[in-house]
Amino acid sequence: MSPTLAAVLLIGIFVLAAALIWLGLGLSRRAQRLEEAPPPPEPAEPAEPGGDVAAPPGPPRLRDRMGKTRAALSRSLGALTGRRTIDDEAWDSIEEALLVADVGVTTTSRLLDELRARAATARVDDPEQLVTLLRQEIVDDLSGIDRSLHHAPDGPTVWLFVGVNGTGKTTTIAKLAQREIEGGHAALMAAADTFRAAAADQLTHWAERVGADVVRGQEGADPGSVVFDAVDAAGGRGAGVVLVDTAGRMHTKVNLMEELKKIRRIAERTPGAPQEVLLVIDSTTGQNGLAQARQFAEAVGVTGVVLTKLDGTAKGGVVLAIEVDLGIPVKLIGVGEAAEDLVPFDPAEFAAALFA
Amino acid sequence: MFDALADRFDGIFKRLRGRGRLSDKDVDEVAREIRVALLEADVNVTVVKSFINRVKERARGAEVAKSLSPAQQVIKIVHEELVTTLGGETGKLAMSSKPPTVVMLAGLQGSGKTTAAGKLARHLVADGRKPLLVAADLQRPAAVEQLRVLGQRIDVPVFSEPTDPVKVARAALKEADRTGRNVVILDTAGRLQIDDELMGELRRIRAKVEPDDTLLVVDAMTGQEAVNVAEAFDEAVGLDGVILTKIDGDARGGAALSVKEVVGKPILFAGTGEKLDDFEPFHPDRMASRILGMGDMLTLIEKAEAAFDEEEAAKAEKKLRKGQFTLEDFLDQMQQVRKMGPLQNLVGMMPGLPKEARDAELDESQLGRIEAIIRSMTPEERRNPTVINGSRRLRIARGSGTSTQDVNGMLKQFKMVQQMMRSVAKGKMPRLPVPGR
Numbered sequence: 098m099s100p101t102l103a104a105v106l107l108i109g110i111f112v113l114a115a116a117l118i119w120l121g122l123g124l125s126r127r128a129q130r131l132e133e134a135p136p137p138p139e140p141a142e143p144a145e146p147g148g149d150v151a152a153p154p155g156p157p158r159l160r161d162r163m164g165k166t167r168a169a170l171s172r173s174l175g176a177l178t179g180r181r182t183i184d185d186e187a188w189d190s191i192e193e194a195l196l197v198a199d200v201g202v203t204t205t206s207r208l209l210d211e212l213r214a215r216a217a218t219a220r221v222d223d224p225e226q227l228v229t230l231l232r233q234e235i236v237d238d239l240s241g242i243d244r245s246l247h248h249a250p251d252g253p254t255v256w257l258f259v260g261v262n263g264t265g266k267t268t269t270i271a272k273l274a275q276r277e278i279e280g281g282h283a284a285l286m287a288a289a290d291t292f293r294a295a296a297a298d299q300l301t302h303w304a305e306r307v308g309a310d311v312v313r314g315q316e317g318a319d320p321g322s323v324v325f326d327a328v329d330a331a332g333g334r335g336a337g338v339v340l341v342d343t344a345g346r347m348h349t350k351v352n353l354m355e356e357l358k359k360i361r362r363i364a365e366r367t368p369g370a371p372q373e374v375l376l377v378i379d380s381t382t383g384q385n386g387l388a389q390a391r392q393f394a395e396a397v398g399v400t401g402v403v404l405t406k407l408d409g410t411a412k413g414g415v416v417l418a419i420e421v422d423l424g425i426p427v428k429l430i431g432v433g434e435a436a437e438d439l440v441p442f443d444p445a446e447f448a449a450a451l452f453a
Numbered sequence: 454m455f456d457a458l459a460d461r462f463d464g465i466f467k468r469l470r471g472r473g474r475l476s477d478k479d480v481d482e483v484a485r486e487i488r489v490a491l492l493e494a495d496v497n498v499t500v501v502k503s504f505i506n507r508v509k510e511r512a513r514g515a516e517v518a519k520s521l522s523p524a525q526q527v528i529k530i531v532h533e534e535l536v537t538t539l540g541g542e543t544g545k546l547a548m549s550s551k552p553p554t555v556v557m558l559a560g561l562q563g564s565g566k567t568t569a570a571g572k573l574a575r576h577l578v579a580d581g582r583k584p585l586l587v588a589a590d591l592q593r594p595a596a597v598e599q600l601r602v603l604g605q606r607i608d609v610p611v612f613s614e615p616t617d618p619v620k621v622a623r624a625a626l627k628e629a630d631r632t633g634r635n636v637v638i639l640d641t642a643g644r645l646q647i648d649d650e651l652m653g654e655l656r657r658i659r660a661k662v663e664p665d666d667t668l669l670v671v672d673a674m675t676g677q678e679a680v681n682v683a684e685a686f687d688e689a690v691g692l693d694g695v696i697l698t699k700i701d702g703d704a705r706g707g708a709a710l711s712v713k714e715v716v717g718k719p720i721l722f723a724g725t726g727e728k729l730d731d732f733e734p735f736h737p738d739r740m741a742s743r744i745l746g747m748g749d750m751l752t753l754i755e756k757a758e759a760a761f762d763e764e765e766a767a768k769a770e771k772k773l774r775k776g777q778f779t780l781e782d783f784l785d786q787m788q789q790v791r792k793m794g795p796l797q798n799l800v801g802m803m804p805g806l807p808k809e810a811r812d813a814e815l816d817e818s819q820l821g822r823i824e825a826i827i828r829s830m831t832p833e834e835r836r837n838p839t840v841i842n843g844s845r846r847l848r849i850a851r852g853s854g855t856s857t858q859d860v861n862g863m864l865k866q867f868k869m870v871q872q873m874m875r876s877v878a879k880g881k882m883p884r885l886p887v888p889g890r
Contacts, residue, residue, distance in 0.1 A: 196498045196677070198677070199495075199676040199677050202492045262565065262699060263563025263564060263672065263699075264563060292727070293599070294598070294599045294606075295595040295599035295601075296595075298594070298599075299593070299595035299598075299599070301595075302594035302595055303594060316602075347702040348702065349701070349702050349703050350701075379672075379674075380678075381561065381672070381675050381676060381682075382674050382675065383674060383675060383676025383704070383707070383708070384493055384495050385495070385674040385703065385704035385705075386674075388702075388704075389674075406562065408645065409646070409678070410647060411677075411681075414676075
């Protein structure tokens with residue numbers, strides 16, 4: 098590296114440093130703003146007359162689909178079967194099973210500590226019973242949470258779908274639209290992904306397939322205007338659900354997250370909207386899922402997670418930390434290609450699938 | 454965010470000072486920390502095990518160099534081992550002696566195959582080749598359309614036909630012959646590695662067109678599953694290399710290590726952003742630093758090189774040496790730095806930053822305010838801010854849509870920057886102030 102460049106780099110770094118100092122100001126401001134701002138979307142009201150619940154209890158398909166993965170799963174817990182005592186190796190294999198399921202180091206050690214306590218209280222001495230206890234522990238962690246999707250009592254309902262690139266936002270919207278239509282709600286898709294080539298085409302294909310309306314703009318158009326038009330159109334037609342497909346974006350891209358905030362603000366022009374902001378997470382995602390959830394939640398107030406592509410062998414264990422640490426409930430899971438493969442999240446099934 | 458691995462070791466090594474050799478017990482203790490670091494970076498559990506064993510082997514009894522602390526010594530060993538594992542063979546596409554060369558991309562849904570195909574094509578064009586993009590993803594609605602649009606943007610022809618993927622691939626070779634394209638890039642549909650039917654289709658395509666390079670496209674955010682995916686695809690179609698996508702986020706990218714360990718073939722390219730030229734050869738050393746949370750100075754320097762032009766840099770250096778640094782320069786530098794990408798990413802790449810700074814949420818809009826304030830000043834005020842009195846302050850605040858407190862704050866911060874700059878000019882490395890509240 099030439100001395101000039103070294104100098105330039107240093108200067109660059111110091112400007113950065115200056116920006117960091119400025120942060121002090123920015124941070125305190127933001128904290129203020131957060132305090133002033135009205136709390137993001139209404140805290141889930143348990144099934145009142147107006148806010149009806151979208152998710153009809155689906156058939157327990159997850160477990161059906163888990164057959165393929167049994168073999169893979171038993172690999173890590175295989176060490177447990179046939180064991181008589183709970184020794185270090187037993188604990189190790191449980192730990193490994195959790196880690197392999199992408200539960201993450203921190204959550205795994207928390208679960209194990211709690212499990213040790215529970216095992217001692219219950220005087221469990223059979224390794225296989227440990228797994229049962231652990232499942233129960235996870236179910237306890239995830240219970241008592243409202244996982245329904247909320248509709249507006251009157252006027253259009255607006256659901257925003259956000260997430261990083263390639264998690265399955267568009268496909269999720271298609272499936273959900275079909276379910277809404279079958280449930281007697283009109284569905285309108287807003288193609289607010291004006292960035293990815295042919296994203297609006299993809300959504301339009303789906304809309305035609307499932308019989309939903311679609312509102313789209315030009316490629317490169319302002320996504321906010323698409324949302325505005327869509328909500329407007331839905332209002333004109335006497336309500337229904339507006340499903341807003343936003344462009345996939347890295348949660349680390351400041352400008353793109355700003356764009357998303359703007360989309361939300363436009364949706365907010367309709368009182369009560371958006372009723373849901375759903376973060377779509379791919380089940381193959383590792384620990385970065387937590388960073389994604391944190392950033393999207395801070396930017397646009399995520400109300401729920403949709404965990405997609407659970408029909409593979411990935412377990413999506415990171416949602417455990419997302420739900421427990423960040424308090425964002427998992428609302429739906431995707432277990433296949435068909436519309437009926439988008440089903441409500443069931444903690445018991447999830448826990449079972451983590452190490453079936 | 455993740456603390457640098459060095460921080461984790463601090464506690465362990467405080468006890469070790471003054472010893473010349475690492476004992477087995479020390480190594481074990483350190484190994485546990487490394488294990489956690491690697492797991493948090495999403496390296497597969499099994500891969501972590503074998504990797505740790507290799508590191509232990511090397512670290513056990515390793516002479517502790519005088520210049521390094523034991524912690525640094527172990528980190529160095531881990532880093533070297535990571536680089537060796539990630540690198541190995543040099544990453545280059547195999548080109549057929551008899552054109553067209555066929556490159557087939559495969560992977561899970563949403564891993565970024567279509568975008569990678571477009572980026573690879575552009576990369577090849579820059580290399581003087583004549584690629585043909587082939588849309589063999591007839592599954593996902595509008596996938597063909599997506600590739601066509603990408604092709605248009607980079608001026609590379611796109612071939613497809615509404616038959617079936619195997620036929621499309623075969624017809625594409627003829628099309629390449631006919632139109633004189635020398636590299637064929639096959640974009641296949643995303644598929645689950647446990648989907649026997651679709652994996653069979655991939656095998657049939659491979660058998661028919663015999664690709665010179667079969668590349669697995671892997672999302673850098675992938676967790677433990679990376680190993681299963683790599684294993685299954687390698688078994689089915691025999692992989693020649695890997696493209697790692699979406700490394701522009703803050704994922705630590707342990708998947709890279711997992712996949713490399715399973716496939717044993719090089720990671721050739723990395724997708725680094727939204728734009729079609731955000732695509733570069735894979736750098737094992739950088740990835741190693743990233744997995745360990747050691748910052749990424751090299752990338753930072755490269756970005757600086759790209760963003761700053763030589764002349765401006767020279768000018769800035771001269772001024773800096775003289776100890777002159779005005780608000781105008783400040784504005785210039787700020788704009789240059791912003792060209793390097795989102796601040797959050799840059800800060801993430803800077804090694805040795807205090808944890809508070811790394812963890813701080815950078816609010817880029819603040820920079821816009823600074824800019825607005827400086828732009829609302831007269832040239833004289835920018836050169837010599839001491840002339841700014843009450844009425845000028847009010848004018849500046851009005852002009853920039855901020856308050857006089859903001860202007861005051863900005864000027865105060867700038868003074869500190871000036872001081873830092875002066876100490877840089879004197880050849881001292883000033884301490885980075887921690888953002889105050």
